[in-house]
Amino acid sequence: MTYKAFTLASAVAALLAGAPASAQQTVTWWDFLSGGDGVRMKALIDQFNSEHPDIQVQATTLEWGVPFYTKVRTSAAVGRGPDVMTYHLSRLPLGLAEEVLTPITAEDLDTAGLAEEDFFATALDAGKDAEGALYAIPFDIHAIVLYYNASYLEGSRFLDDEGKLTGIESLADFEEALALAAENGAESPVTYATGDDGGTYRVFYTLLAQQGGTLISDEGEILPGDSTEKAVRAVEIMTKWHQEGWQPEQALYEASVALFTSGKSAFQLNGVWEVPTMTDLEDAGDLGFDWGAVEIPQLMDQQVTWADSHGFAIPVQGDAPMDPEKREAVMTVIGWMEKNAIQWADAGHIPAYKPVAESEEFAAMQPNATYASLADRAAYDPRSEIAGVASPAYDVAINIISPAIHGYLSPEDAVEQMKAELQSRLR
Template identity: 30%
Template sequence: MWSPLTGPDGDEMTGLANQFSQDNPQGIRVQHVAQPQYLEKLNTAAAGGALPDMTVIRTYDMPEMAVRNVLKPMSDEALSIIGAGSGEDFPPEAWQAGEFRGQRYMIPLDVHPLVLYYNRDMFQQAGITMPTDRPMTREEFDAAVQALNKNGVAGVAIGTGFGGATLFQTLVRQNGGTLVNEEGTEATYNSEEGVQALTYLRDLKQANTPQVSGTGDPEVKVFQQQRAAMVMHGPWHLSDMQKLPFVGYAQLPQFGPEFSVWGNSHQLTLATDDPAKQAAAACWIGWLSQNSVQWAKAGQVPARQSAREGGQLESVMPPVALFAAQAEAVEFLPQVPGIEAALWAQAFGPAVDAVLLGQQQDVGAALDSAAQKSNQLLQQNAQRYQQ
């Protein structure tokens, strides 16, 4: 099994693979191989006839790999062995993302939503209580930011790049908007909800961390250096955050009428159509899925509801338990080849950056121009992949 898990999460996966190899009664051995450029490696391996039996894959990478016949649909026998049924134990959006053109290609392993990291000492000194049974309201969040934004400390650290773009997507959906139509053929993020989202995010950044920008998640570093009281970012920072005694963990605030959080999912998929290898891989997938509460040690939220709510998560990985409810609030894009890049990397991503950095004052015009670019790319992709 290949995967893009190249950090501490890769070590956790190797440990689980070794445990299954040792314990399973069928004598199946799983070799986990982390691949830094896994999509490139998969394409090269496919051309050379040297694909692995299966791979861990990020949700939006599946359609293009399926169209290229790198990934194979799961057989009825494999699905029966995995024992996931009709997906009743998974968030509906994460489960639905595993289907493409009428066939199931993936089983969700986890969901990784954004996390609200906050400085517990600063909150206590300011007399602010972080709710643990619900998200903060926008009013509570705004009041906390204002109270904490003083003496050279920012109330919240807002960055550009990945951080800004994921918060933009979160806010659009919380406002009741969407990023793209249901068919995945037309961008919709340049709506009134989109303009409101980016305007609020720009104002928040300008009032707190106007100078923080660039790659490498500098907004996270600002928080870790206690120069900001809060930051909203991915759960892959958990291993570093846990070394800092002042860090608290919570769900993202609910800024709008809908509760939605940006996130992605690692899913398990097959690259062989050999029935025996599919069956062996299915034994491992089923075991890993059933034991996914252990995967939470990698900072990921188990996709299975039974793993999230079975009572073990609090002892296995307490920080994850504090934001695990967000797994049900992550919305996924339609499974259309190339959709994420067409919307984000090549369109609204640069537009969001331009607005947050003060290079573009007209928020509506920035999003309209980006949406036009997205629509061109979506049309090109439809022709390329013959949808």
């Protein structure tokens, strides 16, 4: 039998056996998701694979941060990267500068059963370049929120009749609540990772953004106009919290979380990703206090909050365009993930896909639904190659801002050093 005849006979036999006429598509997937996020994403991938025998996702989890984005850059250059990957939208400007991302067209979205109007504008804009071309589809919105331990506020104006946080509408209100918590025995009235780049940066950036300040302009200017003075003010506030003994000293991330979960802090400024930690402890009966989480109140001139998004991006594969059938399979995966994002929201995230975020199922999800209002007021990092997770902007937080809030630099000197360091990192 000739090879051609053998191939034809094999195909006929497969059809008679009920096998699919078209070949199965394998989608190579990279992510950086560990811990609870990783568990939830693996469950989603397993479910997709079970529902789609014609498309199978083969997933690999790589190290979060710089190692992940370095791997993406090197693999894209030689055509050895994934078909789809998770991507922080705050890292999009760097990815565009490195030319490792491919645009996602209206036809791609249609293939996925999605449309731009399905997404929160703040998140969708963060997935676009300066000209409005889409390069990453947002999957969630994750921000810092204000966790609270109601036991330190009992009998005060800061709890309503149902024991929910209320009455914080200014910086003065918040600091009054911190002073009250200290009087009521809180070891650290407010906890965040004061000795960690992410924790320090996110609080600083929120205080700057709430004043209407700009860290890096679209033209690449560091703290333009009166943003320098606003940055100084943000550092002064964080320094005062240290001087008053209201926040922990040089706390690394795990220690800052432990202060709250152990009942030693009245408030925690941290990401929505710690909601599962709280709910798991509560369900196990290991918490010992009533808690909640709300959108960061308006402490300054406007109510905005630092935020980022996990998104889905399609990397460059060397000089070769992606096969159309492969791209259709990739978009099918992305569309399915968006429509099943309620399972991802269980990790504390806000779905970026509005049909899920506005569903009855999400409305019943607490405390997520309580702080979901921040989606329309999310303050994403500047559209700059030196901003975003694991970037020079985070480096200055740990190397300059953190020492300043601990009294080793004046706020004015810290901001000037920050400006000089970031300016030196611009290309």
